[in-house]
Amino acid sequence: MTTFFVSVGIGLSTAAILSLSAVAFTLQYAVSRVANFAHGEFLTVGAYAAYSGQALFHQNVAAAAVIAALAGAAAGLVLNVALIEQFRGRSAITVFIATLGVALIVENLLVIIYGAANVSYTFAQGNLHHIGPFLWTTTDIEVMISALAVAGLIYLLLQRTRFGKAVRAVSQDRALAQVSGIPARRIVMQTWALAGAVAGFAGFMLALTIGTFSPTLGFSFLLLTITATVAGGLGRPYATLGGALIVGLMLQIAGTYTSSEYELVYAFLLLVILMLFRPNGVFVRRSTVAVRA
């Protein structure tokens, strides 16, 4: 039973990071109807920005997290302006392939700058804590608390502010929002910056918990993100949080009882199964309409 709770604990920490990454992915989809394959690169960019900036503020974890978020926001903004808006009106799959190209470019630029080998932060991982039946490091606890805080902030932002109202309007119907006087283009840009910031922050958290990382960090996490997003339902930010929880826990528990090497294999099989039976998310009643995005 102890093993079970330890793996649930680690699963919760994974799920926390996964939920941030998935919420960012789904926000981009909500406003632009784009499945951004370069989303993983936001995480990588965030992680490397924090890596470059870690010495700047005397090993302050919070400062490094802010740097990661800022770098992610900048990446989101640039991607939106330079690519997504340029491809507006093109078919979803065309934009998808273009973002695939972006992922290739960013990953290899990072290889050129930082090298392909693993790097790691010099922050201390902290001690192990027994909390109830769980076993967490200080980093795990920081990750979970900050993920909850960020998720709460996003909720408030979307539900309680004018910006959130505009985001929801744009995601329902961009043209209608535009004629109602909402500056749709600016809202979309801001949403991408927000999504980039959340993803950059998630990337830093991910790199921090894993310990070592390389330019493929984000790409390998992308499929997990997509699995979590699909489990929740594409374009539905709150359901995505639930999807991330399910996927994070399932993987960790399955990995603990077989072999942790196979975790990602399970994730991809889970993705295929989800696509087959619940392409609109596990929280939606099985729809009779086939998914033809």
Next chain:
Amino acid sequence: MYWVSVFTEAGIFAILALGLDVIWGWAGDFDLMFYGYLALGSYMTFVLTIGKPPPSVEYIIGWHLPVVLSMVLAIAAVVALAAIIGAIALRNLREIYFAVTTLGAVSALYLLVEIYTPLFDGYNGVYGLINPGQTALNLTYNGYRIGLLVVVFVLLFLAYLLIQRLSRSPFGRMLRSVREDERAAAAYGRPVFSAKYRAYLFGAALAGLTGCLFAVFISAFNPSAWTPQELLVIYAAILVGGRGNPRGVILGVFVVYIGFIELTRFLPSPASRPDFGPAMRQVLIGLMIILMLRFRPQGLFPERPGRDRGEQPAEPRGPGPLALSASAARDAAPDTEPDGEGSAG
């Protein structure tokens, strides 16, 4: 001999691109599993021909079959896998959902092959198929490599003839109608799933054949030979050449492989940074994909519209898929919110 090897490789990839073009160019399915079929074909060719694994090496089967027979079996194995994946992914999923599902499948396969050593010896991979038939044919090493080049080009030519024929056949036209408007095609009684499924199996079979040729060509195969990025190069080549046009696709492969990859081999690669050259090449390939998609999605040699025999030629249709040409009109005014204008009136 260097150029013989370069042309052989480009010829093999041209066959692969032709297969992928049937799936993506004609049927319109963006398949990310595709390189996995090449890999399986290659692995199967090895394990069927190189005999029992020596100690400390593990892989399945380990027979000593003649190469040609093992190629047939390898292609059969590839088609069987494609039959499973296609039945799952093509039934209801389209576009991004299809792409993501196939990506999940290929990633699962990749990790499985890499981690589970009893399959194909994990990360070490399989090797040992060195110039099969060289002694039987009584050839020198160079003569054998040139012979291989000839075989590859003959196969490429045969594949081209077959595909050119298929392209104009009712089957090819049906696939294109399904690509352009699935609902309309279904309304006219076209069996949408079965058409896409058959195209998928056909494309996978060609990928399997390429895998076999690859096995003979490089005589070793391991997971680093089929990373996801390899497939993007093939997509880039199809985009450059002209999606849906077999001749364009072949030219695209030669342009991208020989013109591009060989030229960028001479990029400065300082000894202290051995990964600079390959990384730079990937960056350029990514850029090429984006620029082609943005400014010339129909490629250098666009797909030619089908002709109606007997009647007056219809008015020239826009090049490439309809969805793309329709969007070209929208792109004319990118700074406005094109959707908003209609609703405003």
